[in-house]
Amino acid sequence: MRDLLSEYERLTAAGEPPGRAVVTSVWGSAPRAEGASMLATRDGTIAGSVSGGCVEAAAAGEIAAALERGTPRLVTFGVSDEKAWEVGLACGGTIKVFVEPEIRPEVLSAARGPGGEVVATVVEGPMVGGATRVREDGSVHGDLGPGIPHDAVRDAALAALRRESSTTLTLDTPGGAVSVFLEVFPRRPRLVIFGGVHIAVALVPLARLLGYRTIVADGRQSFLTRERFPEADDLILAWPEQAFERIGLDRSCYVCILSHDPKFDEPALKAALRSPAPYVGAIGSKKTQAARRKWLASEGFSEEEIARLHGPIGLDLGGRQPAETALGILAEMTAVRYGGSVAR
């Protein structure tokens, strides 16, 4: 929904507040994932999409009907029925789409906010349209109604938030089966690099293309010039502990320790491994990493904490240019973020 906010504001300001269709479940080779949204107004203006063009016309019709009716509805589309996605190759998919006549305030507020929350909406069963917001700290705001196991919704919402993918939860309740759509609004991820080395120079523009806010920290002024990092969002001249404290290492942070100097790498490692950052990688050969793990154990780090360290950093792509090393780092970071099968 975030990607459609400006369209939403524009249409609403023009006096035609749009309704929305949002993909809540997919099976098979559906072209767009859960959470993909489409807006449509009464006069037929549309924005966004719920498929690769296969069912947009039908979805716009459903939104128009909902605007007329005033109530939301869950609709199923067989993508392969409407238009084969890859004619001649066995393929296709089915999607469920929640169609609502107006975008609920919970969704608008979450889409406008900094992220780190999930809007849980009943899309099937009694109480359709009821919503709560689950924040990353585990707090729940709102009530889905009686008979719905709120702890189960909260736990599933937090798991979906960690995976950064919207999904639908089906629950048995005394009143019958209930489907709850968990629409995820993740925080914008931050790439935190300690050490403004040549690999960092290559890593920043790649990470920006992937949507990361990029922060480079170093204790050495000469490594941290704007000339070296024209695109970085923040440059922080400090020792690791101070830098990480200023940044506020949290679950949105992907940390790369690249200084190649133990007087920075060692305190950076200690601070990062004790933070909630989902990714901590450090440069150095296998030999260096073995010594580093031994040192961390001697400093009182548990096996579990040490296992969080990705070192040698990055997937082994075989290339030796700085950009190739940076690519391997970003690929590993992404696989860890979403649980991709190439993640170690």
Place this chain on the structure above:
Amino acid sequence: MRDLLSEYERLTAAGEPPGRAVVTSVWGSAPRAEGASMLATRDGTIAGSVSGGCVEAAAAGEIAAALERGTPRLVTFGVSDEKAWEVGLACGGTIKVFVEPEIRPEVLSAARGPGGEVVATVVEGPMVGGATRVREDGSVHGDLGPGIPHDAVRDAALAALRRESSTTLTLDTPGGAVSVFLEVFPRRPRLVIFGGVHIAVALVPLARLLGYRTIVADGRQSFLTRERFPEADDLILAWPEQAFERIGLDRSCYVCILSHDPKFDEPALKAALRSPAPYVGAIGSKKTQAARRKWLASEGFSEEEIARLHGPIGLDLGGRQPAETALGILAEMTAVRYGGSVAR
């Protein structure tokens, strides 16, 4: 050497033709790979590097001595002796560096050319400084001297060219052991995309950061606008066979087939799999790929030819945004290019 050409021309035009030191072998955690070069003039101007700053001063001294002496020499540096790279962590390395008072015409010509060749230079043994050029078509230009098995040099040079990494070959000859440095000048790789879809839009800027020349082809004008691909080097409106013929699919081409429409995907697959392109990937689910492989077999493609197809395309990083899919594709392409361990 390519990265230092403009410095070379500048220094030579100023009347101070520089000598060169080039890394020919590395052991341990040497900071720069084989082929890394550094220039230095008699008056002490330097450009480039052979290490991360550890042995540059000593290398400049060796170049000055070679300029004085007029003859090349192979020098060994212990990186850990000069300056520990990671103090406190067991690490370090040794490099061999070939120091020459003037840059040989073979090297200058290869560095200025389009690539696809290797300069083989004797760096140890009789005939030090003798050089030949090995082109990607297997032709050899020049003579390393009697007693040197030229077929072995050519085969090793072509293997190094395929890996795109310079290396040193040691040979036993009647006159004693000979070391031949194989300095690789690869062609600039080309990313050839058929299908100007949203993943292609995300892939082009990423590939450019990795040094690819990017070409997007499609039969559909609406997918192929300059607005969608502001950074692409070439846009080609044509059917796959015509597009690939105009491009001239060769060993420098990494081909991604993304159109999602069998009337384009199928001829594109046939043409790409029969070309010498080192990477051919095609979008589509596992089910689509299984059907596609069956179809290719029915069209007379051998198992070996079908095995060249990477489909589903890209490493599984788990992300679902277009940029994340593009990142997985580029990571897979890089791993195939250099034989990285994550390549399937």
